[in-house]
Amino acid sequence: MAEVVMPQMGESVAEGTIVRWIKKVGDRVDRDEPLFEISTDKVDAEIPSPWAGVLVEIRAKEGETVPVDTVVAVIGEAGTAVAAPAAAAAKTEPAPAPVAPARPVPPIAPVAPAPTAPAPPAAAPAPGAAAAAVAEGPAEGRRQKSSPLVRKIAKEHGVDLSRVPGSGLGGRVTKDDILGFLNKGGKPAAPAAAPQPAAAPQPPAHVPAFKPGDNVDVVPMSVMRRKIAEHMVLSRRTSAHVHSVFEVDYTRVAKIRQARKADYDRQGVKLTYMSFLMKAAVDALKAVPIVNTSIDGDNIVYKKDINLGIAVALDWGLIVPVIKHAEEKSVLGLSRAIQDLAARARAKQLKPDEVQGGTFTITNPGVFGAQFGMPIISQPQVAILGVGTIEKRVAVLEDDAIGIRTKGYLSIGYDHRLIDGAVADEFMSHLKKTIENFEPDAV
Amino acid sequence: MPFNRKLVVRRLGVVGYAEGLELQKTLVAQRAAGDVDDTLLLLQHPHVLTLGVKAGESRSHVLASPDRLAELGVEVHETGRGGDVTYHGPGQIVGYPILDLKPDRCDVHQYVRDLEEVMIRVTAEYGFKAGRIQGLTGAWVAAEKIGAIGVRIQRWITSHGFAFNVTTDLDFFRLIVPCGISDRGVTSLGKLTGRDIPTREVEDHFVRHFCAVFDRSA
Numbered sequence: 333m334a335e336v337v338m339p340q341m342g343e344s345v346a347e348g349t350i351v352r353w354i355k356k357v358g359d360r361v362d363r364d365e366p367l368f369e370i371s372t373d374k375v376d377a378e379i380p381s382p383w384a385g386v387l388v389e390i391r392a393k394e395g396e397t398v399p400v401d402t403v404v405a406v407i408g409e410a411g412t413a414v415a416a417p418a419a420a421a422a423k424t425e426p427a428p429a430p431v432a433p434a435r436p437v438p439p440i441a442p443v444a445p446a447p448t449a450p451a452p453p454a455a456a457p458a459p460g461a462a463a464a465a466v467a468e469g470p471a472e473g474r475r476q477k478s479s480p481l482v483r484k485i486a487k488e489h490g491v492d493l494s495r496v497p498g499s500g501l502g503g504r505v506t507k508d509d510i511l512g513f514l515n516k517g518g519k520p521a522a523p524a525a526a527p528q529p530a531a532a533p534q535p536p537a538h539v540p541a542f543k544p545g546d547n548v549d550v551v552p553m554s555v556m557r558r559k560i561a562e563h564m565v566l567s568r569r570t571s572a573h574v575h576s577v578f579e580v581d582y583t584r585v586a587k588i589r590q591a592r593k594a595d596y597d598r599q600g601v602k603l604t605y606m607s608f609l610m611k612a613a614v615d616a617l618k619a620v621p622i623v624n625t626s627i628d629g630d631n632i633v634y635k636k637d638i639n640l641g642i643a644v645a646l647d648w649g650l651i652v653p654v655i656k657h658a659e660e661k662s663v664l665g666l667s668r669a670i671q672d673l674a675a676r677a678r679a680k681q682l683k684p685d686e687v688q689g690g691t692f693t694i695t696n697p698g699v700f701g702a703q704f705g706m707p708i709i710s711q712p713q714v715a716i717l718g719v720g721t722i723e724k725r726v727a728v729l730e731d732d733a734i735g736i737r738t739k740g741y742l743s744i745g746y747d748h749r750l751i752d753g754a755v756a757d758e759f760m761s762h763l764k765k766t767i768e769n770f771e772p773d774a775v
Numbered sequence: 776m777p778f779n780r781k782l783v784v785r786r787l788g789v790v791g792y793a794e795g796l797e798l799q800k801t802l803v804a805q806r807a808a809g810d811v812d813d814t815l816l817l818l819q820h821p822h823v824l825t826l827g828v829k830a831g832e833s834r835s836h837v838l839a840s841p842d843r844l845a846e847l848g849v850e851v852h853e854t855g856r857g858g859d860v861t862y863h864g865p866g867q868i869v870g871y872p873i874l875d876l877k878p879d880r881c882d883v884h885q886y887v888r889d890l891e892e893v894m895i896r897v898t899a900e901y902g903f904k905a906g907r908i909q910g911l912t913g914a915w916v917a918a919e920k921i922g923a924i925g926v927r928i929q930r931w932i933t934s935h936g937f938a939f940n941v942t943t944d945l946d947f948f949r950l951i952v953p954c955g956i957s958d959r960g961v962t963s964l965g966k967l968t969g970r971d972i973p974t975r976e977v978e979d980h981f982v983r984h985f986c987a988v989f990d991r992s993a
Contacts, residue, residue, distance in 0.1 A: 341928075342882030366929070375883040377928040680909065 334383040336367065336405040338398050341377055343684040346555045348372045349397040350404065355387045361407065368404070383407045399555055489514055556649040567711045571747035575706045578742050578760045581768050582608075582722050586738040588772050596667065603775070605722055605740075606642070607667040609694060611774065612766035613717060614638050614658050614666075617692055620759040624691050626712040627750055641690030641710060642670050644677045645699075651677045652710060654690040663775045698722060704741035714750050715759075718743040780813055782991035784982050787818040792852050792863065795820065795871065799934045802873040806932050815985060815993075816871040817978050820863035822849040824951060825925075836860045836952040849950065854925075854935065860951045861923055866942035866963070868974055870981060874989070876931040887912055887924055889988050890937050894922035896984040897939065897977065903967050914939075919962035939981075941965060941974050 338348050348370040355361050355368070367381040385407040392404040486493045486505075496505045496513045542548045553561070585608045596603040617624045617638050626633045640658040644651055653673035658666060676682050690710060696719040697705035704720035720741035727737040742763065746756045790798070795818065805811040824837060824844070837844075837851070837860055844851060863869055876886060891907055894914035898905035898921060905914040905921055914922035922939040940963030948961045964972050986993050 342884040342886075344884045345882075364930075372883060375887060375926040375928060377883060378930070380930060 333388070333409075334385070334407050335403045336382060336407060338370070338392070338400050338402045338404050339379055340400045341370070341372060341375070345372055345400060346559075347397055347399045350392050350394050351376060352394055353390060354378070355381075357387050357390055359387050361385065361387055381407065385409050399558065486510055554648065556651075560650060563711065564708055567708050570711055571709050571714070572749050573709065573745055574748045574753065574756070575743055575745050576753065576756055576760060577704050578744075578764050579739055580742050580764045581727070582738040582740060585767055585770050588770060588775050591772070592775050596664070599664070601664060601667045602671060603663075603667060606670065606694070606696065606719070607663050608767060608770060608775075609717075609719060609742075609763075610640055610642070610655070610658065610666045610670065611663045612763050612770070613640065613692065613694060614661075615766050616759050616762040618659065619762045620755065622751060622755060623715045623746070623759050625714055625750065626691075627714065627747070628712075632750065635691040637691065639689050639691045640666075641693035641713075642673070643693060643695035644674045646678060651682065651687060652690060652693060653677050653682055653686050654688065656689065693717070694719065698740060704743040706743060707745045709745055709747060714747040715756070716745045717763075718745065780991050782986060782989070782993050783812050783814045784993050785814060785816050786978060787816060789821060789865070790818045792820050792823045792825065792850060795869075796852075796854065799871055799873065803929060803932050803934050806873050806875055807930060811873075813875060813991060814873040815982070816869075816873070817981060818869050818871070819865055819867060819974065820869055822847065822864040822947060823862070824849055824851045825861050825863065826851070826853045826859075837950065838952065839950040844950065847947075847950075849947070861925060861938060862947050862951055863938055864943060864947055866940070866944065866965070866974065868939045868941055868977055868981065869936070870939070870985070871936045872933055872985070872989075874933045876928070876933060880989075881931055883926070883928060886928075886933065887926060890924050890926070891922075892988050893981065893984045894937060894939055896988070897980045898922075898964070900980045901964055901968055901972070903964075916962055916967060919960045921962050921964070921967075939977070941972055941977050 341348065349372065351369040351371045353368045354366045361367055361381045361384065363382065363384040364380040366378045367387070369376055369378050371377075386409070387405060388408040389406040390404070391406070392398050392402065398404060486496070491510065491513065493505055493510075496509055542550070582605065585605065589603055589605070589608070593603050621634055622632070624635050624638055626635070637657055638659040640655045641652040642655065644653060653670075653676075655661070655666060655669045655673065658669075661669065673682065673686060676686075690713060692713055693707075693710045693716045695705065695707045695716060697707075698719045698721035701721050705718035707716045707718045709716050720743065722738060722740035724736050725739045727735055727739065729735045729737075742760065744756055744760055795816075798816070802811060802814055802816075806814070826837075839847075839849075841851075870890075872890075874880075876882075880886065888907075891912070891914050895905045895907075898914060898916065903916055905916045907913075908915050908918075911920075912924050913920050922937055924937050925935050927934045940961065942965040943963045945961055945963060945966065964977065982993055985991070
């Protein structure tokens, strides 16, 4: 069984519309033989089959628009059973499940596919259940009307299925029935009986968000929305998020900013608090390089470049353009870079490689007034800095007098798999110290 | 020394639409087999309305009745290309690049942007600034379309291509909603400049700019 996915027809191509299936389910197809046609932005392309075999299942209908890399069809070896229409019901929605749910003959031991990659629980139907849904043979009498898995178990143990009491629909023999029968029959327990995932296969059912007739509007998510959704859940599942918050005194930075703003304006660049924060973050990343890493299996990958992702809010979502080689840039250079990237992000003119390859991210919930945020890490990075709103606050000064200082909170979300609290705080202290003692000459 | 690929340019004059399709089909097969070099066909069609792959949808964008079309001598053809309904006719340069985009240009968006770029540069030769409009493929002078695009790709070999109005009788576009976009008009070099520009001369510009944008030598 091999899956056919919506191909990436170009760097900026996020989705494609299936215009026509050239092959039908059940058709033989050779490798490289045209399989379907897609359309994307005034271009229609004929997509050749990546595999030879039989088209077993079509998962994206003509007219359907799906994101790149979505499975649109399954090709089986010649002679494999074709998925019955019932398979459509077993179809898992967006996340490509690690196991093709339409596998007609699953291995005897229904051990869940060892989830090396954590799979969303809902995406992995119990193999037995999926198999049962897939290939119902023609009615051969009630008792025989069982899944291929059950029939296979019966065959291997030489059991006549008509002797097995069935508890399923219409007296159908389920996997539990046959396994129970074998156990009672004094035969050695089938290996399949040991790991018993069938007891808890009910995937957390899709909880309907509305009923037909409810007073709602149903709007499909944009590709960007779906990608953000997937990435956020993936990140939460991947990293052991911990957050920590520091209060930072920006009074000195505010003064430098006032003094230099006009200079920057003349060069067409806005000098903002973010300008200082980017510079301070780069310094802190150099001082505490573990924050500028990724986890790869059991290895830590230290990134020699500092590529700073800066989250930019858009009317239609969120994008994180990346300033490459931030470690080589001055405050002016960083300010110019983010101004340019943000402007092009809003004009939808970013090139794909300008949103990739980030090694650390800064997000700025403070622009909307938040005191601080608890941001989610952008994978495969290990930390993210959240900038809270910057405002004048009453402060206790060094001589115990009460004064007015420009202050704000900085929060960090970090992956505790790799970064311990003390290390995160060392990073944040460095950042705080840099901001509070900012060198005016550096601006 | 340029290491760019060779481009065969064939200027075919006026070619019937069906004949053009047939020629492209042959060339795509030959290009796939490596029997021919990358080729740019430059030609004009007699009056014809062509429908994209979504023929059903594009048919509703044909505004004139079949009788009226017959009376005007306008054929209607279904094609394999992307895009909606398009008008071709005398005075319009049609370019059908049969290119193998492998190995370095496998990006359909880039390809379309490159075709737009060629048309933008040709328009600039006549002192007019054409541009792109987000989400509306083609070359636009202000809110009017001067060049349309519809492309088909089979194993990264291109066919169909672009249509650029030089001295096209723009009234014929009233028979359709061009590319399904109803609130924008069409224009031509002739309309912009108020001159009768020889298509031959515009073709020369096309060859030059096409080679520059696609890094080919004719």
